[in-house]
Amino acid sequence: MSKAGLIAARLLQIVPTFLLIGVVVFVLARLLPGDPVSAMLGDRASDEAVNRLRQQMGLDRTIFEQFAIFLENAVRGDFGTSIAFRVPVTSVIAERLPVTLALTGLATLIALGLAVPLAFVAGLNANRWPDFLIRSVFQVGLSSPVFYVGLILLTVFAAWFRWFPVGGYGEGVADILWHLLLPAVTLALSFAAVIMRNLRASVLEVLNAEFVDFARAKGLSRRVILTRHVLRNALISTVTLVGLHAGSLLGGAVITESVFAVPGMGRLMVDSIFARDYPMIQALTLILAVVVSLAFLVTDLVQMALDPRVAR
C-alpha cells in the first residue's frame, strides 16, 4: 500500500469511528445523574430559575432533537458554548490542548530517554546483575500509581528541595519545561517500564536470531551488528508501542494534571464531567480522538519509513 493509500484508508476508517464516538459520548453525558443546570445553580436556586435555564440551554427538547442540533453544528465545526465557562468550547480547548500535548510529548521523550539505553544494557547483559537491577527498578515504576508518585515527587523535589515549582504552567519554553518536568517524569515512569520491557525482549530476540549469527559469521563486529540490525528492528517495535500508548498516556494525564495543577485537557475533561458541561465533554472527546488517531497514523507512517516490508 502506498503512503497516500494508507492515509486515505485510515481517514475512511476514522469517519464511522468518530460518528460512533459522537453517539456514545452524547448518550453517556446525558445518562449522568442531574444535568448542567443542577451542577451550575447549586443548592439554592428556585425551581423557576432551574426551569428557565434548562429552557435557555435547550435541555427541555428531546434527546433526538438535541443530537440533531449537535451533529449539525459539529459538522460546521461549531461545538457550541461551554455551559460552565459561557464561552465557545473551542477557545477554552485551544488554551488547554497545547499544554497537554507538551506534557505528554515531554513524558514520551523522558520515557524513551530512560528506557532505550537501559533496555540495551539489560538486553546485552541478560540474566546478569545489571539486567536484574534495571528490570527491578522499572518494575517498581510500572506498579506505582500516578497519584502516589506525583504526591511524593511534589513533596520531595518541589516542597523540600525547592528545585522545581510546585505546579502550574509557565510562560516561554524554558519556564514551561521547568514547570512540566516533574509531572512529565511522573507520567513517564510506567510508560518507560513498558517500553523497556518490550525493547529488551526485542534486543534478545534479535541477538538470538539467525541473521545475527550469520552476520557474526561474516565477521561483523558486535557494534555494527547492534547498530545495523538490533537497533533498527527494536526501534520499529518501540515506535508501534509509543503510538499504541498515546491514549493511555492521555488518560494518565488526567490525574497528573490534577495533582500538579497543570491546566491541561485531562483536568478539563474531569471538571467538565462533574459540571455536566455537555458541549465541552463532547468536543473534548472528539478532539482527543483526533489526536489519538493522528498518533496512530503517524505511527504507521514512521513504521513504513523504517521498515519497507510493512509497505508491501
Next chain:
Amino acid sequence: MTAVALAWRRAPVSLVAGVVILAALAVCALAPGLIAPYDPLAFDYGALLQPPSAPHPFGTDQFGRDILSRTIAAATVDLQIAIFATLGPLVIGAIVGLLVGYYGGLADAVFGRLVDLVVTFPFLVLVIAIVAVLGPGLSNMYIAIGVVGWVFYARLMRAEVMVLRGQDYVSAAKVLGYPERRILLRHILPNAARPILVYWMTDMALAILLGSSLGYLGLGAQPPTAEWGVLIADGKNFFSQAWWITVFPGAAIVLCGMGFSLFGDGLADLMDVRR
C-alpha cells in the same frame, strides 16, 4: 528430587518472586483478622496520628485507626478488585475474540470499529464517566471496568486466532470434517489462550492501579471500607505531618502490582509468550 522441586528450580526467578509476593498478600487477604493487630475500623481517641511505633508499626490515622491493620484489611478489597474487575472481561473477551477471529466477516468489521472506539478514548476518563452514571461503589466499578476492558482481551485473542486459523493442523481438522465447535475449543483455544493468560496478570496489576485511582478520587470503594487508594486519599492532607498514613498503603499497591507483573513475566518466560 521430586517433580515439584525440580519445577521450582527451573522456574524463572521472576515467577518465583511473583508467587512469593502474591502468596503473602493472599494470606493477608484471606485471613486479615489473624494477622492484623487491631480492628481496622476501631477508633482510638487516645492515639490520634501516632507515628510508627512498637504498638502501631505503621502508625495511626486521624481517628486513631491502626494503619497496619487497615493496610492488611485493604488487601482483601484490592485483591478482590484485581480478580473481579478482570475475570469478566477475560471470559467475554476470549469468547468474542475467538468467534470474531475465526469467522471474520461483518462481525469482525464491527469489532474493528469498536476497538477503534475504545483505544481512542482515554480509558480512565471512560471509566470515571461510567461510574458517575452508575453511582460509586465497588460493584459499579467492576461493571465500568468490564464494559471497556473486555475489548483488550478480545483484540489479543482475535490476533492469535487469525494466525492459528491458517495453520496446517487446523486446515487438516477442517478437511477431516471435525465440527467447528471442536476445532475452536480443542485446537485453537488452547494455543491461543497463553498470551491472554499472560496479559491477564498484567491486567490484574492495572486493575489494582485503576481501582486505587478511583478509590483515591472517591469513586471506588466507599467508606468505611479500607482500600489502598482510599487510604492514600485519607492521608493526603496529613502528608506533611503524618506521612505514614499515605506511604504504607502506597507501598502495598506497588508491592502488589509487582507481584502480578513479576508473575506475569515469569509465566511469559515459561510459556514462551512474547509481550
Next chain:
Amino acid sequence: MRRTFLKASLVALAVATGLVQLPSIADAATRGGKMVYARYADSLFLDPVLNDANVDIWVLTNLYDTLLQPTADGLGVQPGLATKWDVSGDGKTVTLALRPGVKFADGSALTADDVKWSLDRARDPKAGAWNSSLASIESVSVSGPETVTLALKHPDPTILPALATFNSAILPQKAFEASPGATPEEKAKSFAEKPIGTGPFVMTAWKRGVSMTLKRNPYYWKQGEDGKPLPYLDELEFQIIPDDATRLLKLKAGEIDGTEFIPYARVKELQADPNLRMELWPSTRVRYLTFYCGPTYKDGKPNPVANPKVRQALNYAVNKDAIIQITTLGLGKPMRSFMSATTPLFVGQDNLYKYDLAKAKALLAEAGMANGFDLQIYSLSGNGDDANDLAAVQQMWAQVGVKLRIDQVDNATRTARYREENFGMRTSAWTNDISDPSQITSYFAYWPNIHSLHSNWQDKRVDELFEKSQQEIDPKARAEQYREIQQRYNESAPILYLYETPYPVAFRKNAKGFVQIPLGNNLFEAAYIEK
C-alpha cells in the same frame, strides 16, 4: 427614624453574641506591587444579578459596589455608593443620597439613572436567583441628580441589608447596553466577560479555570490610610488550584502570596511556620447534615427519621466535640441553633443536643426503633471534611444500631437528588449572603420556599412566624419571632447539628490587609505587599 432601630438591634446583637472581632489594619500600607491569591475554584459568571454561586459572590465586591455595604463584623450596614439613607416613619419609603463624584472603571460618571436601572434589573422577578431579596420594592425613582427614592409595597426590615448585598450592585447602564448581544442575557454574558464597576479593581484578563488578572481601578472612590485613593495593589492575580495540598505547597514555596480553604488539619502546621500568617475569619458558616423528613422515601419505603424523636436521638448519639476535634482539630464550635452565632437575631441554646448515648437509646426505644435501622447519605467524593465527619458519625451511630450507608457522589448528582427530594440524608454547609436571618430561615425552616432544604419538614407555626417577621418593623417583636422559630426548629431537629467554623485563610508574612467578612466576601481593596 427607621435607622435607629437597626442600629439599636445591632448593638444588642453584638453584645448578645459576644463575638465581634474587628479586623485590624495596623501598620502603614505599602503601595504598588502585585498579589497572587490562589482560589480552589474559578468564578463562573461575574454578573451580580445572574450569577449563581459563591465562587462569583465572594469576589464581586472587588469589581462592583453596592449602595450600602456590610460592616466588617457582618452584622450591620455602612455607607457605600450611598452616603446617607433614610427610612420614612411608615417604613414604606427609603431615600438614598448618592456619593458625589464616583466614577466607573472606564472613567464615566456614576449617575442616579445607573442606580435606578441597576436596581430595576436586580429586582426583575424573571432575572436570576436573587431577585426576591428586593421583592418589596414597588418602584425606584430618581428624585434628584444625587438622590434615589425607593417606594416599598410594605415595610421591609431586610431592605437595608438587601441594598448591601451583591445582587444590588450598581452597573453602568450605557456600557452594559453597548455590550454585544441581541438579548439582555447575551448582553449580560458579554458584559460579564469584561465587567465594569465602581469597585477597587477592574478585570483585565481571564483564562478560564486557570487565572484571572485584576488591575487597580484608578477612579476608585475609597481613600487609603495615606489619604490617597485605594487600592494599594497595582495588580491582583487569582490562580485556580483545586487541590488543597498543591495550594499549600505553593504557598509554602512562596509561589503565591495567599490562599483560601486551608484544610483544618493543616492549620496548626501553618501557624507554626515563621514565613506564614494563618488567619481565621469569623464566618456565618454552619456545617450540618440534612435529614429527609417526609413520611416515606421516593421509593415508597417508610422513612425512619420522619419521627422527630428519632432525629433527636440521632443528634444525641453524635459526639460533636469529638468530631470537631477530628475534622477541624478543635477550630470549630458546636452549633447552637440552625443559624450561626454571627447571624443577626441568632438565639443560641447552649449544649444543644450534647452527646448523650443513654438519652439517644431511650428516645429510639420510645419511637419503637430500639433495634436500629438503615440510613443512607450522599456526600461529596474527594471532600476531606465530608469523609472525616461521616466516618465519625457512621461509627457513633453504630453504637445505637443505626447503619449509615455513605454514597460518595459528585456535586451535580448530590444536587439533583436533593432537588428531587430523593435522599436519606446529605452533607451540607451554609453561609449567609446577607446580614439578616431571613435568608437562612427561608431556606431552612420556611416550607413554601424550597420545602425546608428539600427535607419536606414543615411547621405551620414557623411558616406563619416567618411571614410575619418579613414585614415586622418593631425590632423587639421581630427578635421574638426569630427566637420562637429557632426554638421550634431546633427542637424538631430536621438537621443533624455539627459545627460552626471560621474561614481559614493563609498568607505569606509580608502579604497583608486582606479582609474576609462573615458573609464570605473577599475584600482586597486594602491588601498590600510589604517590601
